Amino acid sequence: MGRSPCCEKAHTNKGAWTKEEDQRLVAYIKAHGEGCWRSLPKAAGLLRCGKSCRLRWINYLRPDLKRGNFTEEEDDLIIKLHQILGNKWSQIAGRLPGRTDNEIKNYWNTHIKRKLLARGIDPKTHRPLSVTAAAAAAPSSRPEDQPAARSSCSPETSGACCHNSDDDSVSAPHHGGIDLNLAISPPRDPPSPSPLPTATQEAEATSSATVEETTPTRKS
DNA sequence: AATAGATCCAACCGCCGACTT
DNA sequence: AAAGTCGGCGGTTGGATCTAT
Known part of the structure; x- marks a missing residue:
């Protein structure tokens, strides 16, 4: 229309x-x-x-914006959340108090991507570059190793295919050997009487905890 | 000091889903 | 059910700033 x-x-x-x-x-x-x-x-x-x-x-x-440099804790949290959510910047931002989706998106593209590449990690798949390169050079027969298959269920598109719309939880992916059992809670509401944990607390919690998501996936 | 290239980031664009008529 | 409106999102761009030569 x-x-x-x-x-x-x-x-x-x-x-x-x-x-x-x-x-x-x-x-x-x-x-x-x-x-x-x-x-x-x-x-x-x-x-x-x-x-x-x-x-x-x-x-x-917005008065509640944090501005200024990202901390190491925020870095880590963004990486972890991106691993699970892909480029769902608004959802990632919802878990970083005082940060905006635009800010995180920019920060990802300018800093974190490079940081991950320097560590030998593919920022799209969060897998070691060698694995990614090998998979690209010689795609295996396993669907999950196929670049196309990965792209349809990679962090980039996890909201689409890994997202379970029935219970709104995200199953725990095992990217890069990290076992994260996460579901994402609704975006933070700044004036809320029960403030969300800080980024640091989040990062700690994220490593083992389950967070629930009720935010509907926008696009698939 | 000049300037070419790299980097950063605020803002725009186009699309989509939810909601209303 | 179809058409229209709106808010929101992710991708991209362009200009300002920084750095290297």
């Missing part, structure tokens, strides 16, 4: 946000809360599309 554009592109600003725009957006959300993004720009006096406002708020202006 067709879709109308999310906004009148001809009458919206694009590119970097100015301080004034930021202030308007923050002031509006403080006064009215996060609501209808489509109508927000007009109501807040911004010449931006609603999507752009939402992104700016979520990725940059």
Whole structure:
């Protein structure tokens, strides 16, 4: 089905946000809360599309954002979660207080990928590069070793084929010899009275614990 | 000091699922 | 049931900044 554009592109600003725009957006959300993004720009006096406002708020202006360098614990947690969830950045972000999906995605692409490669680990499969290379060079007859098969059930797409929509839990994959029995809990709700564990606690818990997921998989 | 290449990251784009009409 | 709207997501891009030569 067709879709109308999310906004009148001809009458919206694009590119970097100015301080004034930021202030308007923050002031509006403080006064009215996060609501209808489509109508927000007009109501807040911004010449931006609603999507752009939402992104700016979520990725940059939200007061609970942590900003700053990622810790070793966060690194490890991201790697572990990526191993299970693949590129489900929003779900990964949901388990890292103060971090956004965009931030984690960028961090993954710029730092962690390289870090894993330096360790000889394929950032896509979380398997040793030698294994991955060998599998690519000489695909075995085992379906799980076939690149195509892996791609259909790799962390990249685990949300699709490894995700059990019946109970919303993720079965424990055994990537790179690591045995993680994880199911993912719903994304954290910052103002929640029962805050989630810190990244450090998470990392510790993750190694052995089961976390439950209720977040529906978006795309498959 | 100049500049070419590499890196980083904020923002945009297009698609999808959920919800409404 | 079909069409339309909206919020949200992941992938990608482009410009700013950093580093090496």
